Amino acid sequence: MARPPRKKKDIERAALELFAEYGIDGTTIRMIAERAGVTEGALYRHHKSKDDLARALFEEYFEGFGRLLEAFRAETTPLETRIARMVHAFLSAYDADPLGFRFVLLVQHRLLDGVRSDVLSPVSVLTRFIEEAVGRRDIPRQDAALKAQLLLGMVMQVAVGERYGRLELPVTGYSAEVSKAAVAILREV
Amino acid sequence: MARPPRKKKDIERAALELFAEYGIDGTTIRMIAERAGVTEGALYRHHKSKDDLARALFEEYFEGFGRLLEAFRAETTPLETRIARMVHAFLSAYDADPLGFRFVLLVQHRLLDGVRSDVLSPVSVLTRFIEEAVGRRDIPRQDAALKAQLLLGMVMQVAVGERYGRLELPVTGYSAEVSKAAVAILREV
Amino acid sequence: MARPPRKKKDIERAALELFAEYGIDGTTIRMIAERAGVTEGALYRHHKSKDDLARALFEEYFEGFGRLLEAFRAETTPLETRIARMVHAFLSAYDADPLGFRFVLLVQHRLLDGVRSDVLSPVSVLTRFIEEAVGRRDIPRQDAALKAQLLLGMVMQVAVGERYGRLELPVTGYSAEVSKAAVAILREV
Amino acid sequence: MARPPRKKKDIERAALELFAEYGIDGTTIRMIAERAGVTEGALYRHHKSKDDLARALFEEYFEGFGRLLEAFRAETTPLETRIARMVHAFLSAYDADPLGFRFVLLVQHRLLDGVRSDVLSPVSVLTRFIEEAVGRRDIPRQDAALKAQLLLGMVMQVAVGERYGRLELPVTGYSAEVSKAAVAILREV
DNA sequence: AATGAATGAGATTTCATTCAT
DNA sequence: AATGAATGAAATCTCATTCAT
Numbered sequence A, B, C, D: 001m002a003r004p005p006r007k008k009k010d011i012e013r014a015a016l017e018l019f020a021e022y023g024i025d026g027t028t029i030r031m032i033a034e035r036a037g038v039t040e041g042a043l044y045r046h047h048k049s050k051d052d053l054a055r056a057l058f059e060e061y062f063e064g065f066g067r068l069l070e071a072f073r074a075e076t077t078p079l080e081t082r083i084a085r086m087v088h089a090f091l092s093a094y095d096a097d098p099l100g101f102r103f104v105l106l107v108q109h110r111l112l113d114g115v116r117s118d119v120l121s122p123v124s125v126l127t128r129f130i131e132e133a134v135g136r137r138d139i140p141r142q143d144a145a146l147k148a149q150l151l152l153g154m155v156m157q158v159a160v161g162e163r164y165g166r167l168e169l170p171v172t173g174y175s176a177e178v179s180k181a182a183v184a185i186l187r188e189v
Numbered sequence E: 001a002a003t004g005a006a007t008g009a010g011a012t013t014t015c016a017t018t019c020a021t
Numbered sequence F: 001a002a003t004g005a006a007t008g009a010a011a012t013c014t015c016a017t018t019c020a021t
Helices: A005-022 A029-036 A040-046 A050-073 A079-096 A098-114 A122-135 A144-163 A171-187 B008-022 B029-036 B040-046 B050-073 B079-096 B098-114 B122-135 B144-163 B171-187 C008-022 C029-036 C040-046 C050-073 C079-096 C098-114 C122-135 C144-163 C171-187 D005-022 D029-036 D040-046 D050-073 D079-096 D098-114 D122-135 D144-163 D171-187
Strands: none
Touching: A005 A029, A005 A040, A005 A050, A005 A098, A029 A040, A040 A050, A050 A079, A050 A098, A050 A122, A079 A098, A079 A144, A079 A171, A098 A144, A098 B098, A122 A144, A144 A171, A144 B144, A144 B171, A171 B144, A171 B171, B008 B029, B008 B040, B008 B050, B008 B098, B029 B040, B040 B050, B050 B079, B050 B098, B050 B122, B079 B098, B079 B144, B079 B171, B098 B144, B122 B144, B144 B171, C008 C029, C008 C040, C008 C050, C008 C098, C029 C040, C040 C050, C050 C079, C050 C098, C050 C122, C079 C098, C079 C144, C079 C171, C098 C144, C098 D098, C122 C144, C144 C171, C144 D144, C144 D171, C171 D144, C171 D171, D005 D029, D005 D040, D005 D050, D005 D098, D029 D040, D040 D050, D050 D079, D050 D098, D050 D122, D079 D098, D079 D144, D079 D171, D098 D144, D122 D144, D144 D171
16 A cells, blocks of 8 residues: 555656657667666566556557547537547647657557457547437438548548658647548548 | 579568568568578578568558659649549559558558658658649648648558458448548648 | 676686687687576676677786786886796786686787777886886887887797697796896897 | 689688688688679688688698798708898798788687698797707707797787787888897897 | 579577566 | 566577589
8 A cells, every 4th residue: 555656657658658769679678667767677566568568558548549539429519519629639639748649659550459349449439420420410421430540540640740750749730620621521422 | 603582582572471460570580481481591691681671671662652642643634533543543552462551551650760761752742742733723722741641641541441350352442432532631621 | 685696707707718718709608608507698687798798808807917017017126026026927827827818818819909098008018117127227228119029929928838738837937937038138139 | 724723812812811800700701702702602612611711721821930930940050140030031921911920820729729730830940949059059958848939929929019009010120139039038048 | 613592500699577685 | 666687588690501503
């Protein structure tokens, strides 16, 4: 009952940043320990393994994104408003913690397969969102699964664009335009 | 005068497939050699290191994508036609060689930084394409850099969607809808 | 708090002996680990690489030789006495630890270039010793740099002679004659 | 009966220079082939193995040194003259081909053990030379084996001194002084 | 005679993880 | 809880040598 959280947070933050920059395999336990100001053994007090640590971080972020979108999907505001809020929330997440976002971007293809199936994924939320809008006749009949991918791809690529110097921080500056594009995609069939 | 390099192609194909499935770090030299039917040392006659091999493959594909788009950008057909062709070409590339495409998708964030600057990147081509369309008054004034990212993100995410079982092969089946979405994004500002 | 490094000395001694017998390249990490009773990885906790280990050992011995001679150079005893002591000290060093001496002999041409310039080398000490003796009019004016090499070459070759079975252990048995030769070289110009 | 000598000499010279600079293990077949302007396989037309090549070169030089000294030992000129000629011949050999000399210096401890016993070694010649001088009452009774080592050590160290920038080229410039030192060592007992 | 692709065996090094302290 | 030495198991890479051409 004492205070374990102390170093645990340091370790996790250090790991996140290093994973975001060098990938999971490119990051060693020693690198994490060094940046967190602990020694290698200490890490195993809090996580079973390096992979376990990476997975925990990924799920945390991934689930966070899902919940973020879910909150707006369930809202009863107009379609345009909900889309704008979703886009803005996503881009705000990037501005608030670019490394966390990049971490997800970088390791997704390695860890996505292992995510627990009860976790709400962004794609699932978007798909449901589109299906409901169709059902409500807000937008024409269309392939919700496809459109969900298109929307997600668009928004994520804004982060990628910033990462590679093609777009500028803060990316929330692009919120309005991206929202408009999203709406156009859903309305125009 | 000596024996011709029969195994080079085998090695590169084996590497590509394994990289696409397990990532660069998740693929060992032994795995590549085994699949290519050579010994581990053979790889080093043709490439300086595993990383060098990965980089060579990446540039080859990456440049290929750039050239693909460039061909259509330069065309004098109507905007809609060119967009449709670009989208279709991209998605066809995936259907023709899903592993090659996935390889690029999977390793891009690790290798993108090191690409030679004279290589024509898809984003550059798209940006120029949009700027020219604006100049020609085909579409309203808009942020070409942003829109290029949005278009690219959309199309690439279709591949990701297929990879994770959300969309179906052949992805060229989505060409029409994706093209329409792309046009909508550019026209609607 | 963790366990103290019990094996470091074992590793270094094992390496020294093997280097002395088989050279650096002729000695494998496995050989060192085996003789030291550790696993191969253990070596890397204490030294960055095999070369680093060899270099550390070399500097230790090389500097030791320099200090050995320096002690006698600074003495205020008669020239003959100091020479005799230097020679004796050198040859004693060989009798006390032939492997250490042979190690230096064997690897010098590979590692000499990289020695830190602030390390007192035997040649420097001898050169200064001769220059001071000239300044004091103990011996005639002469080329100190050359004579330093001659003296060093003589003494080292005694060790070589023993190594190849031309001379006998203990080599301190040759101290008197070698000293006389050294004096003759300095006095007779 | 055609002309095999062509590339053989190139290969041997290339090997000698590389061995002198990097040692035998530090020199790869590929390095030799590259410098000689042939490919790796070509080397095996002329020598059974890299080691065989190194050994052949070493014996050639080593025997050459022995014969050089032997010629002067057998002369009927005064002792001083013969010593002066021996020393000069040795140092001239260095000036004429420093790399060949350094090669011997660098690899001697690795290859000396395997030299055919019928090869006339410098030490043997010098020992006999001193014994004969004692027998002829030219110099006092003394330990010929020891003195042979001292003489050899002195002269070789001149080369070492040049190699490490302590002495200057041409080293034949030191002939007179080294000869005087040699004589002093033999006369003074 | 020569080429250089390919082999085969091994060497160095890395690193997640364990465990005595 | 923490330390960091040591392990153990690979992974990358090197390179002398062989051999089909």
